[in-house]
Amino acid sequence: MKTVAKFEIGFEQYLDPEGKPTKKLPRTANKEELLKLYRLMTLVRIFDTKAIALQRTGKLGTYASSLGHEAAHAAIGVAMKEKDCLAPMYREYAAQIERGVKMSEILLYWGGDERGSNFSGPAHDFPWCVPIATQYLHAAGAAAAFKYRKEERVAVTVIGDGGTSEGDFYEAINAAGAWQLPFVGVVVNNKWAISVPLEKQTAAETLAQKGVAAGIECVQVDGNDIVAMREVMEKALAKARAGKGPTLIEALTYRLHDHTTADDASRYRSDEEVKAHESKEPLIRLRKYLMEQGWWTEEDEEKLIEECRAEVDEAVSEYQNIEPPGVEDMFDYHFEEITEPLAEQREVAIREARRNG
Amino acid sequence: MKTVAKFEIGFEQYLDPEGKPTKKLPRTANKEELLKLYRLMTLVRIFDTKAIALQRTGKLGTYASSLGHEAAHAAIGVAMKEKDCLAPMYREYAAQIERGVKMSEILLYWGGDERGSNFSGPAHDFPWCVPIATQYLHAAGAAAAFKYRKEERVAVTVIGDGGTSEGDFYEAINAAGAWQLPFVGVVVNNKWAISVPLEKQTAAETLAQKGVAAGIECVQVDGNDIVAMREVMEKALAKARAGKGPTLIEALTYRLHDHTTADDASRYRSDEEVKAHESKEPLIRLRKYLMEQGWWTEEDEEKLIEECRAEVDEAVSEYQNIEPPGVEDMFDYHFEEITEPLAEQREVAIREARRNG
Amino acid sequence: MAKMTLIDAINMAMAHELENDDRVVVYGEDVGVNGGVFRATIGLQERFGEERVMDTPLAESMIAGMGVGMAAQGLRPVGEIQFSGFIYPGFDQIISHAARLRNRTRGRMTCPLVIRAPFGGGIHAPEHHSESTEALFAHIPGLRTVIPSSPQRAYGLLLAAIRCPDPVIFFEPNRLYRLTKQEVEDNGEALPLDVCFVLREGTDVTLISWAPAMNETLKAAAELEEEGISCEVIDVATIAPLDMETILDSVAKTGRAVIVHEAPRNVGVGAEIAANLAEHGIYDLRAPIQRVTGYDTVMPLAKMEKQYLPSTARIKDAARRTMED
Amino acid sequence: MAKMTLIDAINMAMAHELENDDRVVVYGEDVGVNGGVFRATIGLQERFGEERVMDTPLAESMIAGMGVGMAAQGLRPVGEIQFSGFIYPGFDQIISHAARLRNRTRGRMTCPLVIRAPFGGGIHAPEHHSESTEALFAHIPGLRTVIPSSPQRAYGLLLAAIRCPDPVIFFEPNRLYRLTKQEVEDNGEALPLDVCFVLREGTDVTLISWAPAMNETLKAAAELEEEGISCEVIDVATIAPLDMETILDSVAKTGRAVIVHEAPRNVGVGAEIAANLAEHGIYDLRAPIQRVTGYDTVMPLAKMEKQYLPSTARIKDAARRTMED
Ligand SMILES: Cc1ncc(C[n+]2csc(CCOP(=O)(O)OP(=O)(O)O)c2C)c(N)n1
Numbered sequence A, B: 001m002k003t004v005a006k007f008e009i010g011f012e013q014y015l016d017p018e019g020k021p022t023k024k025l026p027r028t029a030n031k032e033e034l035l036k037l038y039r040l041m042t043l044v045r046i047f048d049t050k051a052i053a054l055q056r057t058g059k060l061g062t063y064a065s066s067l068g069h070e071a072a073h074a075a076i077g078v079a080m081k082e083k084d085c086l087a088p089m090y091r092e093y094a095a096q097i098e099r100g101v102k103m104s105e106i107l108l109y110w111g112g113d114e115r116g117s118n119f120s121g122p123a124h125d126f127p128w129c130v131p132i133a134t135q136y137l138h139a140a141g142a143a144a145a146f147k148y149r150k151e152e153r154v155a156v157t158v159i160g161d162g163g164t165s166e167g168d169f170y171e172a173i174n175a176a177g178a179w180q181l182p183f184v185g186v187v188v189n190n191k192w193a194i195s196v197p198l199e200k201q202t203a204a205e206t207l208a209q210k211g212v213a214a215g216i217e218c219v220q221v222d223g224n225d226i227v228a229m230r231e232v233m234e235k236a237l238a239k240a241r242a243g244k245g246p247t248l249i250e251a252l253t254y255r256l257h258d259h260t261t262a263d264d265a266s267r268y269r270s271d272e273e274v275k276a277h278e279s280k281e282p283l284i285r286l287r288k289y290l291m292e293q294g295w296w297t298e299e300d301e302e303k304l305i306e307e308c309r310a311e312v313d314e315a316v317s318e319y320q321n322i323e324p325p326g327v328e329d330m331f332d333y334h335f336e337e338i339t340e341p342l343a344e345q346r347e348v349a350i351r352e353a354r355r356n357g
Numbered sequence C, D: 001m002a003k004m005t006l007i008d009a010i011n012m013a014m015a016h017e018l019e020n021d022d023r024v025v026v027y028g029e030d031v032g033v034n035g036g037v038f039r040a041t042i043g044l045q046e047r048f049g050e051e052r053v054m055d056t057p058l059a060e061s062m063i064a065g066m067g068v069g070m071a072a073q074g075l076r077p078v079g080e081i082q083f084s085g086f087i088y089p090g091f092d093q094i095i096s097h098a099a100r101l102r103n104r105t106r107g108r109m110t111c112p113l114v115i116r117a118p119f120g121g122g123i124h125a126p127e128h129h130s131e132s133t134e135a136l137f138a139h140i141p142g143l144r145t146v147i148p149s150s151p152q153r154a155y156g157l158l159l160a161a162i163r164c165p166d167p168v169i170f171f172e173p174n175r176l177y178r179l180t181k182q183e184v185e186d187n188g189e190a191l192p193l194d195v196c197f198v199l200r201e202g203t204d205v206t207l208i209s210w211a212p213a214m215n216e217t218l219k220a221a222a223e224l225e226e227e228g229i230s231c232e233v234i235d236v237a238t239i240a241p242l243d244m245e246t247i248l249d250s251v252a253k254t255g256r257a258v259i260v261h262e263a264p265r266n267v268g269v270g271a272e273i274a275a276n277l278a279e280h281g282i283y284d285l286r287a288p289i290q291r292v293t294g295y296d297t298v299m300p301l302a303k304m305e306k307q308y309l310p311s312t313a314r315i316k317d318a319a320r321r322t323m324e325d
């Protein structure tokens, strides 16, 4: 049989789990940038711990932890420009915080308040997206708008390993390929979709290769290696910005926490498996590298943790001090101008609310 | 960058457009089998011409021609066993006729009568499927049922080039891969989805490679070469039957007619393009090969055409003599037992029908 | 002023908006060179270029979902679904995103998306090509659903839909695409998206209808007139939000109501209208409300579709029944 | 007889059918080891094996579409959609295939498929986890839609759904999953799929409800009793096909009707019930029909959901209003 097409999936890594370079680091891996990233990742981790604690004490609704995913998320945040557009799923806090979303807004959303999605990040960024994989099409649409207006902007979107089984994921990457859109799709492969392990999700050896179906560039990266992750993001963004088409990036990481606070992962996976991944998590390896370089000390670490705690505490008290929304909020954002039938229902609801105090 | 996965897409061909073998033909390409196939393809082509004529004279509704696709369809039909299950799209008449569907039933369906789908083919075969790509999931489900009951049966399904852009297509092949189902998916790439050419449909160089996304075996084949097409089908079926997993097959062919009788392809594609493909169509090449072998003569050809015409004419008169359905038919097949509200509406409709004579 | 068909008016409205608003793009399966399978977009790609009138891959969730993305980023996308029976794969994007983006972000992002689709039965088309699906969309908060039934209303309502800062599902009765011609001026004047149209005044009974069934409803009114039954005829047209005021006013006058639609009866839009009449107009009603609708069956294939569709005769019967009480 | 919760009864019904019918398979996202996110399928994989209780990839169209395929080939698949708000990607397969296969093939093929999904609000869940979508399914010809609201009805109706030779959408009010316990015998006795349940007899006003709102409706009835208003309470439960006879009989007796549901009002199932009352019971009605429903808004996030949901107070108000006329 004649061969008519060939494909190879590459894997990128610069820092191994011990924080040892596996090859020469790229330009972006300088002291200043790496410290910035380390701070961001640390902040998000402390935020995450706090959010889980808030949920456990009834002060927050169901919350999706980002524990272990910090490098993948942070790299997305720093590689993007403000004018680029992010269509996230629901746990990429590091990317969003870097783009200006406040931690209090994240809490507001998981606290059950739509105002959290009217956030301080770029106004053109999409809100959290719960229906799995749908956000990939929003990003493709955004990219089409940028291309149409000849703007040098890129739409970036994120999905999980489980999400790659949904039709919308494929429809989006196929359209991005067909139209050569300025689109970067990230698959954050954390090995689990709630209780479903990757092996049950697909027979594909890598998730990067799903891009082959769309005829687009695709690459796998160590998503716990912030250096590699950033480098791969930067390249994909530059390519997209130059009008050279979309990229699909599979970031290998691991979900160290339960799926959400409503989940109990001990029901379906072993402690040993989790333990085995704890040593590969992204903060340890970056800290080791920074210390090895002499760019970071135990004292720096302690100071940073304190600073982050203070920042998180402030966000929490901001969150807790926000006035509850009025019942009219439920009605006022459905149409630019409220419709007649809705206006009537609004009156009923306001009356009800008054009656109930 | 380290390479973590590699893929190659093979292309299968035995007979070139001139009917010349490009390599040694397989066992199935013996005189008896090839003559059977040639007869089937000729019958379907004559049927097709007749159906279009019926539509043009108001005796049939919109009809989807299979002109040019005969080899791909016929190979599917002969390679499958009766116990296997076919989930077709809407133009694979050769496959269906081989499996026992009557031409009069095909006409009945396109004539706007549901009874056409209560056909004489295997009772477990799915009916025509208009919502593009949905049939791929039915086949995956059928395959799951066969696997569950440990039956040595395979579910075969067919889609067009356009259909490979739909989410259901990907969800089906991914599930088939994840569960290693006895599933064979055929993509009949006829280069056009109504007026949309393949280049606008996807950036993928081949449609076979879409199987890479699902981690399943995939192969491209000259779909106008009945020998290659059959061989590839037989192999995929044998593999599936042996419990060794699914295959995705891209069959390269060309839609020589309008999309359907409601379409006018001259609006969007050139005569030259169509002409260029006419010489590559499947009947010519098989006839040339048969004649070269001394297995077929002009007289055989004339006789065959006459026989086929007679057979088609009989089917047409069968179609035209079928009693029109009663209005109660509209109600009687929604539930095993008609529901109360529907029974009331049925009475109204019967009264109405009586009034209108 | 030119006399034109409903589909010409649709085409003219899109051309008008493409001409006057850079943010407008038209996209969908076969809308380019082919001009759509019904030719609604004919000539638009030639005139406005491939960047503004785009053929898409074959994927309805993509059409809806990318529409959300484009609209959220400042475009005014006008997507076509080839037939309303193929809109279902896009349902999730419409209900979960198009209809919710403004509310979800408390107004930060909006979704000025129009999804057009040929609609309804009566043209002897193949399976799935004749569906009446308005009830599924009318039930969705945050969405507008509009169905014109004359060339003038098609033009004015489509302009309004494209200019609307919120998502609109715009169904086009394909049976009426070329049925009659009407003078339509290309004056850029939009019609309101939340007011019903009183097409005929009368005193005995109000016939309330929309979409292709308007045709049989108007015929019934004319024929009933000859029998001495005076019908007021309302084209609901803006299915959601529903303008009950116009309907209630009319029924307050006539005391009788017949609701006519092609979609299945059970939990159809006719039910909502009847429920409102029962809630707010019960003391005006001089006879039970009548619904003349499609049956609660799958839309049949061509041979039976005439028997499925509400006929003029059935509408007349229903009106007469209201006069008996 | 054991006292158990509604979710226990669901689990027991599935176990009963898995035990007694080889054709039954349970499948969906996280239904295996994890037992479903609410634990409805807990222990089933352990007991019946991975071949009969299967975790699927994350894809709802696949769950619905493969369900059609499995059902057409002789299995009795019971698919789970993780929350009713995630059923939309499977909508096309449900409406275009599950509901039509028997009709399309004139009975040659059938689709005995059950799709279960947790349903409704009130549990402070994240976005999209609290939707009430019954109207979208009740409108679809060829489909049954069922929502139990007590452990006993959950058991009997789920048995019936699994044994039904036609497709059934089976919604489970997650707010009631663990709210109360009731004695349920594992006797394999199914309930009919087309009869409403009269839960309480009364003479002044009929309260018609279903799904989680049954809880507030029953409370309202008890409290109204103390005020001297005697309520008949109907749990519709079998949403489609709709048993109007039971409802009409009750309203013929009481002369007053209050319909209560969580879904948005516009073109909801309440509209169909009201329309039927107006058509067939108008001369029995002594007061305008009242609908107490969710607002025509997107289901709000947790902080506002209490204000969205029909409260006992609103139901009582509506009942009192019917007594004023
Ligand atoms: C369409 C849809 N189906 C189901 C769910 C319920 N659900 C929420 S998260 C999740 C698993 C997602 O796994 P993955 O894509 O790997 O992302 P991760 O949470 O692991 O980051 C599921 C099934 C949903 N939110 N949307």
Ligand SMILES: Cc1ncc(C[n+]2csc(CCOP(=O)(O)OP(=O)(O)O)c2C)c(N)n1
Pocket (backbone or CB within 6 Å): B091, B130, B131, B132, B159, B160, B161, B162, B163, B164, B190, B192, B193, B194, B255, B259, C029, C058, C060, C082, C086, C089
């Ligand atoms: C879901 C859906 N969308 C749109 C259509 C309308 N339609 C019918 S055939 C067709 C093109 C199909 O092209 P392809 O898949 O290449 O198959 P071919 O007809 O060329 O064999 C379209 C868009 C449909 N039937 N179903």
Ligand SMILES: [Mg+2]
Pocket (backbone or CB within 6 Å): A160, A161, A162, A188, A189, A190, A191, A192, A193, A194, A255
């Ligand atoms: Mg995951």
Ligand SMILES: [Mg+2]
Pocket (backbone or CB within 6 Å): B160, B161, B162, B188, B189, B190, B191, B192, B193, B194, B255
């Ligand atoms: Mg094609």
